Amino acid sequence: MSEKQAAIDLKNITVAFDKKGETLTAVDDVSLQVKRGSIYGIVGYSGAGKSTLVRVINLLQRPTSGTVTVSEQNLQKLSDKKLREVRQKIGMIFQQFNLLRSRTVLNNVEYPLLGEKISRAKRKKKAQELLKLVGLADYASSYPEDLSGGQKQRVAIARALANDPDILISDEATSALDPQTTDSILQLLQKLNQKLGLTVFLITHEMQVIKSICQQVAVMENGRIIESGSVGQVFARPQQPLTRDFIESAANVTQMRQQIVDDQLRENLQPNERLLYLKFSSNATSESVISELTAKYGIKANILFANVQKVAQLSLGYMLVILSEKNGKIQVGIDYLQESGVTVNDLTEQKGENANAS
Ligand SMILES: Nc1ncnc2c1ncn2[C@@H]1O[C@H](COP(=O)(O)OP(=O)(O)O)[C@@H](O)[C@H]1O
Ligand SMILES: [Mg+2]
Incomplete structure (x- = not known):
């Protein structure tokens, strides 16, 4: 893949934490490229280093070593101001939704635009359009506590799209949802990928999630990527025992x-x-x-x-x-x-x- 095709290009990323005088290597020499407009999944058990890796992509976590290139820009060389701009183009969603309880659904989606040079009317219109896109047009004046888990995640997705990001990062976004709701959220992510050309980078501990919407997959264990490739390739010919375990548990x-x-x-x-x-x-x-x-x-x-x-x-x-x-x-x-x-x-x-x- 040429540099230009890569929405995300990580080279030799290592993240080491100091834990009571001992070094804990949460991410260990990880390199990967995510093609623009694709859906890339990372699967691994809890503690594998997935969330740490994902935080490196927008430099919320600075790596101990390695280079982070997003949309052809080496993020480590950017000024704070430039970095903020790049971060706005990377949306994120999480397992725990992180919605503001005291604000309506509409206000939650508007929230990332509050500091922007945009009129109130336009901001409101944008948020309404996004709610429509995620299937929640009728819930603008509801409060988060009145929504189901799946609906809350839809609000979080709409909010993540407020700044028209190029990349959406999903950190276990469906892990708190039942299988049916998980499916509907994954279908939504796929629709956004196809309709908006959004690059989706998702991490999960469930191979089922990878199977349903990802094109590329990497398996992570102890901070390392132990296997990666196209989803078809990896499912048909898994090389590592852990990969086989994930695939077999997805097939019961x-x-x-x-x-x-x-x-x-x-x-x-x-x-x-x-x-x-x-x-x-x-x-x-x-x-x-x-x-x-x-x-x-x-x-x-x-x-x-x-x-x-x-x-x-x-x-x-x-x-x-x-x-x-x-x-x-x-x-x-x-x-x-x-x-x-x-x-x-x-x-x-x-x-x-x-x-x-x-
Ligand atoms: N800020 C931190 N300080 C120290 N250790 C951390 C920090 N963040 C994560 N870790 C450790 O790094 C390892 C990987 O964590 P994490 O990236 O959250 O894994 P995953 O998302 O795959 O469950 C864990 O052992 C965790 O305790
Ligand atoms: Mg995690």
Whole structure:
């Protein structure tokens, strides 16, 4: 990506805090580029350094080392006045909305414009337009306490857009919301991205959020980016165990794994049975491959769990299945699965501790 295409360009960012005489490296040599007009997501558990990294983008947190370039300007070289101008073009939303309780919804959205050279009438009109854009035209005179969580976040989004930012940063903005409301807020962010050309940089601890609207993703652990790429690429071929964990929990595979232990599936297998965990990607659809197993090889497939998720035009399937066959020819079927592009994990032999002890 050329410098010009990058809305955000971070190079070798390290943020170290002094904690009672010890150094805590919250962000550790992170480099990333966010293409203008794209939606870029960072996923990581609590404490990974996501919020610290996000605060570096507008220099609310100055990095210990590294360079911060936003819209082709090295922010560390700007005067305070210039930096304030750049910051106005970076909107931010948070998990806890941060609305002013004593002001109406309209006044909350107007708030960032109070110090600006703009007439009262224009300011009001701008705020009304933004409320319309986020679907809250009828709530201008309401107070934050009268709104649901999703509506509060919409007000916060409208307020973040008051200065016509180029970039919107979302720090766990949907983390306090139920799944349905989360979806509607993500759809809104996507609409703003498409309609206004807004670059969205979002951080989350939920892979589900990444999956639904991001184009690029980076996985963060202990201050470092351990894996990154297009969402399709990372979901189809995760390289790091943590990335796999995030993806599998988004597809409910984690619960499935627990089910195997709880139901003692391995312990109850017959000698002619194999317990397999299969992963399908677009080129091998689960239905055709499984029916082929039966038709061609006479192998019975008992599907215990199956989930297909659509990610960036790819369909990715996860399946837990018990294969059984009378004449000891199961391996032929497993070879067939692998030749068809299915990733096969044989769970049959991975007995629990109890089994080993007996
Ligand atoms: N201002 C600060 N002073 C000292 N330590 C901090 C400060 N801000 C964050 N940290 C520490 O940096 C680490 C990363 O925190 P944070 O960026 O908030 O992670 P995340 O947003 O991924 O949960 C944590 O260990 C946190 O305690
Ligand atoms: Mg955080």
